[in-house]
Amino acid sequence: MTNALRFDPIRLPEACQDLRQEVRAFLAEEMARGTFGPGKETSPEEALEFSRRVGARGWIGMTWPKQYGGQELSFLERYVVTEEMRIANAPVRPFFAADRQSGPTIIRYGSEALKQAILPRIVKGEASFCIGMSEANSGSDLFAAQARARRDGDGWRLNGAKIWTSNAHLNDFMIGLFRTSPATTQNRRHGLTSFVIDLKTPGIDIKPIGMMSGTREFNEVVFNDVFVPGDNLLGEIDGAWKQATSELAYERSGPERFLETYDALRDLVALAGPEPDTRMAEGIGRLVAQLHTLRRMSVSVAGMLENGVEPVVEAAIVKDLGTVWEQALPHRVRTLAALHDDEGDGGFEERLNQQMRIAPKLTIQGGTTEILRGIIARGLGLR
Amino acid sequence: MDNSELVAQTASRIFRDHADAQEIILSGNEDWRVALWSAIEGAALPAAFLTEEQGGFGETRAEVYAAGFAVLREAGRSALAVPLAETMLAVWLLAQAGMEAPGGAMSVAPADPRDRIRFREDGSLEGRARRVPFGMAVDRIAVLASRAGQRIVALVDPKDCTERVGRSLALDPTPTLTFDGVQPIAQAPLPDDFDPQDLMQMGVAARAALISGALETVLDLSVRYATERVAFGRPIGKFQAVQHMLARLGGETAAAVSAACSAADALATGQPAEALLLEVAAAKIRCGEAAETGTLIAHQVHGAIGISDEHVLHRYTLRALAWREDFGGESHWALALGRAVCASGTDALWPLLASR
Numbered sequence: 001m002t003n004a005l006r007f008d009p010i011r012l013p014e015a016c017q018d019l020r021q022e023v024r025a026f027l028a029e030e031m032a033r034g035t036f037g038p039g040k041e042t043s044p045e046e047a048l049e050f051s052r053r054v055g056a057r058g059w060i061g062m063t064w065p066k067q068y069g070g071q072e073l074s075f076l077e078r079y080v081v082t083e084e085m086r087i088a089n090a091p092v093r094p095f096f097a098a099d100r101q102s103g104p105t106i107i108r109y110g111s112e113a114l115k116q117a118i119l120p121r122i123v124k125g126e127a128s129f130c131i132g133m134s135e136a137n138s139g140s141d142l143f144a145a146q147a148r149a150r151r152d153g154d155g156w157r158l159n160g161a162k163i164w165t166s167n168a169h170l171n172d173f174m175i176g177l178f179r180t181s182p183a184t185t186q187n188r189r190h191g192l193t194s195f196v197i198d199l200k201t202p203g204i205d206i207k208p209i210g211m212m213s214g215t216r217e218f219n220e221v222v223f224n225d226v227f228v229p230g231d232n233l234l235g236e237i238d239g240a241w242k243q244a245t246s247e248l249a250y251e252r253s254g255p256e257r258f259l260e261t262y263d264a265l266r267d268l269v270a271l272a273g274p275e276p277d278t279r280m281a282e283g284i285g286r287l288v289a290q291l292h293t294l295r296r297m298s299v300s301v302a303g304m305l306e307n308g309v310e311p312v313v314e315a316a317i318v319k320d321l322g323t324v325w326e327q328a329l330p331h332r333v334r335t336l337a338a339l340h341d342d343e344g345d346g347g348f349e350e351r352l353n354q355q356m357r358i359a360p361k362l363t364i365q366g367g368t369t370e371i372l373r374g375i376i377a378r379g380l381g382l383r
Numbered sequence: 384m385d386n387s388e389l390v391a392q393t394a395s396r397i398f399r400d401h402a403d404a405q406e407i408i409l410s411g412n413e414d415w416r417v418a419l420w421s422a423i424e425g426a427a428l429p430a431a432f433l434t435e436e437q438g439g440f441g442e443t444r445a446e447v448y449a450a451g452f453a454v455l456r457e458a459g460r461s462a463l464a465v466p467l468a469e470t471m472l473a474v475w476l477l478a479q480a481g482m483e484a485p486g487g488a489m490s491v492a493p494a495d496p497r498d499r500i501r502f503r504e505d506g507s508l509e510g511r512a513r514r515v516p517f518g519m520a521v522d523r524i525a526v527l528a529s530r531a532g533q534r535i536v537a538l539v540d541p542k543d544c545t546e547r548v549g550r551s552l553a554l555d556p557t558p559t560l561t562f563d564g565v566q567p568i569a570q571a572p573l574p575d576d577f578d579p580q581d582l583m584q585m586g587v588a589a590r591a592a593l594i595s596g597a598l599e600t601v602l603d604l605s606v607r608y609a610t611e612r613v614a615f616g617r618p619i620g621k622f623q624a625v626q627h628m629l630a631r632l633g634g635e636t637a638a639a640v641s642a643a644c645s646a647a648d649a650l651a652t653g654q655p656a657e658a659l660l661l662e663v664a665a666a667k668i669r670c671g672e673a674a675e676t677g678t679l680i681a682h683q684v685h686g687a688i689g690i691s692d693e694h695v696l697h698r699y700t701l702r703a704l705a706w707r708e709d710f711g712g713e714s715h716w717a718l719a720l721g722r723a724v725c726a727s728g729t730d731a732l733w734p735l736l737a738s739r
Contacts, residue, residue: 005633005637005640007641009641009645009647009648011648011652011739012739080737084737087737262733266729266732267729269728270728270729274726275726276721276722276725278718281717281721281722281725282714283717283721284724285664285717285720288661288665288720288721288724289664289668289720290669291736292662292665292736293641293642293665295737297637300641314637317637320631321634321637372630373626373630374627374630376633377633380629380633381606381610382629
């Protein structure tokens with residue numbers, strides 16, 4: 001058990017803090033040129049241009065092998081870039097998923113041909129990914145997936161539908177989970193296989209799903225006899241459950257798992273002003289203390305990744321604590337702001353309302369709270 | 384294995400041999416304290432925060448602080464009910480003024496950031512200190528006092544003080560001591576760069592280490608109980624409702640461990656004042672929250688047996704909760720941190736959070 005609770009205090013090396021300054025300067029430049037910023041709707045084209053410039057800086061796939069265009073830098077350096085982009089609300093959509101999980105999965109499980117074809121494009125900011133796991137009747141219960149892949153010559157034919165696929169309408173590729181055999185009575189996780197799918201392939205229909213926050217993000221992706229070349233297979237046929245769980249470890253512990261509603265705190269501190277009353281100051285102090293501890297835990301997990309550990313339980317703990325916190329944050333901010341006389345800049349309430357519309361999804365995406373607690377319980381030896 | 388791990392292992396062995404919670408409860412008396420304290424002094428644990436130069440074991444401050452806080456995490460894992468943390472802090476405070484520790488058990492005052500103790504013109508002390516841990520049960524108290532703006536460490540015999548009896552949640556002594564007219568046994572000035580906050584920050588980090596260690600044992604006890612206790616035909620740990628409660632206890636414990644280790648590391652390595660305030664306040668606040676949530680879950684999982692006096696659980700849960708009170712409560716530190724954050728403004732918040 002004590003293993004699950006290492007969370008050693010990592011000190012970011014000097015090189016990381018130098019890099020941080022570079023990233024901040026770059027982002028300030030991008031804001032100055034109008035790529036993104038408060039009140040600015042970044043278009044998909046602008047986001048793609050931004051993505052290419054980030055790639056040119058060498059900030060996508062930083063930890064990957066040089067032979068595929070990576071820099072072989074540390075997970076801590078990647079962490080610094082990720083958190084600075086997140087805190088600035090930079091339009092990272094075109095490269096975020098690929099950098100975080102699709103790329104590392106391809107490096108680990110992809111064919112050589114696939115690696116050479118795709119990784120350098122991700123690094124340049126020119127190949128974006130979405131994640132095709134959920135289906136209408138398969139959410140947290142990943143192994144209930146019904147969408148099928150059957151052999152067709154050297155390749156595969158895909159049929160079925162994936163749902164809640166973030167940004168599929170803007171992305172180039174999907175890593176999708178498909179059934180290649182029925183589950184066995186001994187192992188209900190058996191029979192699923194992972195593929196890299198080019199979303200421009202004929203037979204793919206991407207339909208938008210509206211969200212309560214008004215954000216255009218989710219899609220249903222329907223596959224109608226879609227051909228996938230054999231080289232696009234990831235890992236073991238029928239054995240994708242092994243790799244799906246390790247992919248999720250990358251997905252769970254990053255700064256995006258507690259900073260999603262950070263703007264609410266930023267707004268509150270601005271509203272409070274330099275001399276807040278006791279109630280406001282104490283409330284802000286508590287929130288900052290909680291956030292700091294979450295970040296230190298998350299940095300610690302990045303340190304474990306750097307040391308070659310696969311911190312599945314630690315990552316689950318960070319995501320559980322982090323998403324519950326960021327979900328509650330706008331509501332806490334609302335309570336603290338309630339007795340404040342000044343109404344701020346007028347946009348305060350509107351922005352807070354939007355945070356509260358987004359909040360429910362934070363403990364659902366990338367592994368629900370219930371699933372995470374199951375993983376932690378297993379780590380504790382209860383399963 | 385580095386120095387801090389070695390020292391922590393020694394401490395762990397001593398606590399296992401002489402401070403076993405079940406044996407303490409079964410003994411029904413206080414005799415265990417004598418052998419435990421003698422083993423603690425035999426291993427020189429009270430000097431754990433000192434460098435070789437100051438009469439301790441490590442070469443650098445970073446090294447000895449790491450060792451000292453590791454000892455306290457072990458002490459927390461054993462719910463240690465003798466004034467080891469207090470003696471370590473007193474020895475540390477004396478060393479800051481170049482004073483040698485007299486030996487025996489000690490405590491420190493003030494232990495509440497709102498209290499001030501001053502020298503009178505006749506050389507005696509004046510002022511009171513609330514909640515001095517183990518106040519009358521120690522041989523000496525290291526008092527942080529001031530005289531005309533100069534900070535001075537004064538060594539005091541608690542028998543010379545006036546006591547108002549106080550007990551912590553865990554029933555350990557925490558009297559309020561009044562120092563009016565008390566003549567110090569010894570005294571020495573502190574260097575000019577010593578901030579009275581330094582003592583409070585060391586105290587908070589010490590308590591955080593203790594709380595995090597206690598929660599680790601609370602978690603272990605709870606998981607073990609859940610795998611052994613059978614209800615409705617299976618171990619209760621097989622029920623999802625119980626699993627999720629224990630997962631939350633695991634998360635809270637992890638947060639406490641992380642916050643305590645991070646603050647200890649910040650004090651060991653030295654950080655700018657604002658970053659230190661953030662680290663220390665975060666350890667105070669997050670360990671306090673973890674103690675509340677975590678101990679309540681542990682008791683819920685244990686059911687009725689956990690609240691009986693013969694079960695060990697309360698030795699850990701009540702101390703984890705009691706340790707929140709010393710060197711300023713969560714509200715004190717939240718207020719200090721919140722004011723500092725607001726004074727620096729909203730654009731300075733992220734750079735502060737990302738400073739290490």
